[in-house]
Structure formats: structure tokens, C-alpha cells
Amino acid sequence: xxxxxxxxxxxxxATFRRxxxxxxxxxxxxxxxxxxxxxxxATSGKVKRIRRNPAVRVAPCTFRGRLLGGWQDxxxxxxxxxxxxxxxxxxxxxxxxWLLPLLPHLLRLIxxxxxxxxxxxxxxxxx
Numbered sequence: 302x303x304x305x306x307x308x309x310x311x312x313x314x315a316t317f318r319r320x321x322x323x324x325x326x327x328x329x330x331x332x333x334x335x336x337x338x339x340x341x342x343a344t345s346g347k348v349k350r351i352r353r354n355p356a357v358r359v360a361p362c363t364f365r366g367r368l369l370g371g372w373q374d375x376x377x378x379x380x381x382x383x384x385x386x387x388x389x390x391x392x393x394x395x396x397x398x399w400l401l402p403l404l405p406h407l408l409r410l411i412x413x414x415x416x417x418x419x420x421x422x423x424x425x426x427x428x
């Protein structure tokens with residue numbers, strides 16, 4: 302996995318609809334144990350698309366989604382391991398500092414339907 306993706310505060314995550322068209326979403330990520338991890342709403346569209354088709358593409362981007370680098374292909378999975386969740390939260394705290402405790406609350410305020418959060422594991426192909 303490229304260190305550009307691990308070091309990026311935001312990456313563009315491309316998930317795929319049933320018809321094969323991609324949906325691009327800027328997400329905050331942390332690198333841990335050779336994979337990227339994303340915290341998101343359990344009922345979000347990206348989670349539904351990943352459950353149907355785990356193929357993803359990832360590229361570094363700005364907070365608003367402007368690409369800053371090339372795409373890497375990979376696979377995503379929705380995790381439910383509480384032990385890993387604690388490790389990911391610790392890595393997020395180290396990377397994002399004081400902003401992290403606000404994130405779940407902001408997500409819930411902005412998107413009320415995202416009461417439950419899940420962690421996505423993004424395993425990228427080595428280039």
C-alpha cells in the first residue's frame with residue numbers, strides 16, 4: 302500500500318452500483334496493519350454497495366474530493382470485531398487528534414439516519 306494513502310487525511314473511495322457505475326466519496330482514513338480503515342454510518346450507501354460488491358478503488362484527495370494522486374484497486378469489507386475497533390479508534394485519535402471525538406456526533410447531527418457506525422477495511426492490491 303502506498304504511503305501517500307496512509308498519510309492522506311482524506312481519500313476518494315469509489316464503490317460500484319449494480320449497473321457497474323462508480324460512486325465517489327471522500328472519506329477520512331487511517332492506516333493500520335497494512336490496510337486502510339474508514340469509519341462510516343452502518344446504513345450508508347457505500348456500506349450497502351460494498352456488501353453487494355466488495356471491489357473498490359481508492360485515491361488521495363482533498364476534503365471536497367479533488368483527486369491528488371492515482372487510483373489503486375482493492376477490496377473492502379465491513380468489520381464487526383470490537384478489538385480491532387479499539388485499535389482503529391486509537392489510530393484515528395493519534396492521526397486526527399481533537400477532531401476525532403467530534404466526528405461521530407457531527408455525523409449523527411448531520412445524518413440522523415447514521416445512528417450506528419461501522420468500520421470498513423480497505424485491502425489494496427500491491428503495485
